Amino acid sequence: MAKISIKDKSEIATQFxxxxxxxxxxxxxxxxxxxxxxxxxxxYDKRFIGDPHTGVIHxxxxxxxxxxxxxxxxxxxxxxxxxxxxxxxxxxxxxSATPNQRITAKAECYHVxxxxxxxxxxxxxxxxxxxxxxxxxxxxxxxxxxLK
Amino acid sequence: xxxxxxxxxxxxxxxxxxxxxxxxxxxxxxxLGINITLKDNLLTSLLPYSPKLVGNPALPAIHGxxxxxxxxxxxxxxxxxxxxxxxHQKGFNGLSKITQMDEFxxxxxxxxxxxxxxxxxxxxxxxxYARAEIxxxxxxxxxxxxxxxxxxxxxxxxxxxxxFLMPHTNE
Numbered sequence: 170m171a172k173i174s175i176k177d178k179s180e181i182a183t184q185f186x187x188x189x190x191x192x193x194x195x196x197x198x199x200x201x202x203x204x205x206x207x208x209x210x211x212x213y214d215k216r217f218i219g220d221p222h223t224g225v226i227h228x229x230x231x232x233x234x235x236x237x238x239x240x241x242x243x244x245x246x247x248x249x250x251x252x253x254x255x256x257x258x259x260x261x262x263x264x265s266a267t268p269n270q271r272i273t274a275k276a277e278c279y280h281v282x283x284x285x286x287x288x289x290x291x292x293x294x295x296x297x298x299x300x301x302x303x304x305x306x307x308x309x310x311x312x313x314x315x316l317k
Numbered sequence: 318x319x320x321x322x323x324x325x326x327x328x329x330x331x332x333x334x335x336x337x338x339x340x341x342x343x344x345x346x347x348x349l350g351i352n353i354t355l356k357d358n359l360l361t362s363l364l365p366y367s368p369k370l371v372g373n374p375a376l377p378a379i380h381g382x383x384x385x386x387x388x389x390x391x392x393x394x395x396x397x398x399x400x401x402x403x404x405h406q407k408g409f410n411g412l413s414k415i416t417q418m419d420e421f422x423x424x425x426x427x428x429x430x431x432x433x434x435x436x437x438x439x440x441x442x443x444x445x446y447a448r449a450e451i452x453x454x455x456x457x458x459x460x461x462x463x464x465x466x467x468x469x470x471x472x473x474x475x476x477x478x479x480x481f482l483m484p485h486t487n488e
Contacts, residue, residue, distance in 0.1 A: 190371040191380035218344040220426060227345035228429050229389050233382020237372075240381075254373065255381040259433040 192237050195230065205246035205278035209238040213269045224268035228302070231272060231292050232260045235304040238274035239288040243308045246278045249286055250311050256285065258306040266301045270294040278308075286310050332401055336360070339397055346390050349383065353394060360398050362391040364445040371442065379440030384465065388447055388477040389432050392461040395449035396427045396481060425484025427459065432479035440474055443467050452478075459483055 187193065192209075195217070201208040211234055219227025236258055243253045266272055276290035286308040292301045333355045340346045340353065349370070352363045364370075364387045372380025447465040454460075464476045 188374050189380070190369050190374065191383055192372070194369045216344055216348045221342050221344065227343070227386065227390075228432070229349075229382070229386025230345060232385045232389070232432070233380060236380075236382040236385065252375075254378070254439065255434075255436050257433065257435045258381065258385060259431065260385070261431045262429050 189237070191233065195233060197234060197237060199241065200273070202241055202245045205242055205281075207238050207241035207245060207276050208273060209234060209241060209276075210271055210273040212271050220265075223265065225265040226268070226272065228260070228262050231262075231266060231274075231302050232258070232304070234272060234274045235260060235276070235290045235292055235302065236306070238276040239278075239290050239304065239306045240308060242276035242278040242288055242290070243281075243286040243310075246281055246286060248281050249278070252311050253286065253308045256307040256309055258304060260302055260304040262302050263300050266292075266294045267296070272301065281310060283312065284310050332398070335401060336394060336398060339394070343390070345386070349386060349390075351387060351390055355398075359448065360395055362387065362394060362447045362449075364447070366443050366445075368442075373439070376439055377442050379442070379445070381434070381436060381440075384436065384440050384445070384475045385432065385434045385477070387445060388434060388449075388463045388465055388475060389429060389479065391447040391465075392432075392449045392463050392477070392479055392481070393427055393429070395451060395461060395463075396454070396459055396483070399451055399454065427481040427483055430458070430480040430482055432477060434475055434477040436475055438472065438474040441467050445474070446470075454483070457483055 195211050197209050197211045199209050217226050217230040218224055240253055243249055244251050272294055274290055274292045276288055278286050278288050280287040288306045290304045294301055336353050350365050350367055354361050370379050370383045371377045445465055445467050447463055449461050449463040452460045452462050459481045462478045464473050466473050
């Protein structure tokens with residue numbers, strides 16, 4: 170298989186974002202992607218409320234955003250072929266996201282072995298000084314042999 | 318709605334109704350399409366397959382975030398249901414039971430502190446099921462384990478464990 174350039178991979182990731190039905194459903198937008206780093210955000214949406222009395226978005230929706238962002242970060246890493254899937258994912262909920270505010274996830278793929286990519290990610294609302302949630306995950310790295 | 322007596326059949330029905338009401342009050346659970354079944358005192362959550370839940374269109378496979386959300390909601394449902402059962406044992410009659418639960422559902426949803434998901438197999442474009450087990454429920458914190466399967470109950474496609482902050486009870 171021909172070596173995929175970083176630019177091409179970013180394009181793949183961008184297109185991938187648009188064709189992921191669940192990410193499209195949550196109106197996620199890819200704001201930045203390069204060299205193992207990704208930023209993805211999503212608007213506040215009443216359909217994703219987890220606490221009807223406060224209007225706070227469900228943690229699972231934030232988790233979906235962080236997972237997607239983690240996957241995008243892995244895909245954009247120079248030593249990873251474009252495809253990946255989540256092996257495990259841990260999320261810590263720091264506080265409730267403020268209703269009506271956009272939620273932004275930032276993920277960094279900080280280490281890659283031949284089989285596994287390690288990621289950490291943080292989610293914020295419009296107050297970037299206090300994270301809403303943090304996450305760590307391990308993602309698969311498909312062997313280049315299998316992609317031939 | 319009137320609950321007239323406390324026969325076992327009606328109790329089961331009312332528990333199931335309370336759980337379904339709890340779910341229908343959660344927009345995100347409704348959006349995902351999560352439902353429940355209650356049989357032999359065991360609560361099973363159901364996530365019917367829908368194309369919008371796909372995360373990898375090439376396979377296709379259910380989005381990891383959907384699986385995480387499904388398992389987390391299953392864990393919260395189990396905690397909620399355990400609190401219903403507990404109040405049953407305290408001997409509430411049919412009607413006061415409902416009132417009690419309504420109050421619980423409206424003000425006191427357990428809050429997730431952390432949640433860890435292991436993805437054991439790709440989520441197939443099929444219905445998924447989950448069952449949660451409370452490993453420890455203290456006054457303030459609870460630890461819950463959840464497993465999920467699709468075709469074969471013995472072949473889990475995901476498992477998870479998490480900690481939850483329990484709602485304040487009237488003390």
